[in-house]
Amino acid sequence: MNFNINEAIEVLERTPTTLDYFLYGISNGWLARNEGEGTWNAKEVIEHLIEGEKTNWIPRLEFILQEGESKPFPPFDRFSHLSDSEKKSIEEKLHEFKTIRTKNIEKLKTLIEPELHLELTGLHPEFGVVKVRELISTWVAHDLTHIAQIVRVMAKRYREDVGPWVEYLGILKK
């Protein structure tokens, strides 16, 4: 096991700032791309991350602490952010993400006493028994997945433009 709550928090607190530095003020040409039908552009990824802060990580953590394995987590819709046809800019979305993430990290620190709570278990509707430390690890890996996704989508914009160098750039073939 590599999990350590302080190291997990190091990533959780860096994600919004990193994305802010990367995307703030960048041209729409980079932001508007997705990977084809049914895939997300950078703004939709940020909206998905915000949705996770609202309905997934902390709510499920609280649910485990209250209910244990007595009932499964209430289901949530991983695509619900797509039905919001919000007109906010990506800069506003990045700010919203940073604000809610900061609050949630504070909540995490208040809720979880590492010595006592990391091995507690809850009931995932699909996977069955899951642990608090698995949920927090997943929160971290989920951040990293979506940073990688944003970067990959942007790289693919230059798939044709790199000419023969496409050979050396594995990311463009995914």
Add this chain to the structure above:
Amino acid sequence: MNFNINEAIEVLERTPTTLDYFLYGISNGWLARNEGEGTWNAKEVIEHLIEGEKTNWIPRLEFILQEGESKPFPPFDRFSHLSDSEKKSIEEKLHEFKTIRTKNIEKLKTLIEPELHLELTGLHPEFGVVKVRELISTWVAHDLTHIAQIVRVMAKRYREDVGPWVEYLGILKK
């Protein structure tokens, strides 16, 4: 063609700052990981990016402008940074990367008059004829590739820790 030199520069100037925000002060547990023998950890990736600034992008651009297709680019060793057994910290490396990248963006802006130079051609030792705009596009896509690599390597650290959620996290299976 999606290439536009101003948009390319938007990415080139964001890469060092983004990596700095992401990695500065993070625990060694995150930095020391690689993907197995012959693969790179985060610091080695930054060293590779610095090496590219010194021996690849701008030198090749200058070579095309001077030589055209008259002789092929001098070869360089993509792995040369690994033989430097430098003792600098990742923070020093990030700073070095930011400094040399800033200078190279200035050089790029001085060297290239978009109306005149983007379609100029040089001779790649392996690929044959390549264009200035393909070289600059590759510089951008190469940045994005290595950001994605750093993030992927970090995510894999939690491969076992996420428990059954591995199912939803494609990045952990790469």
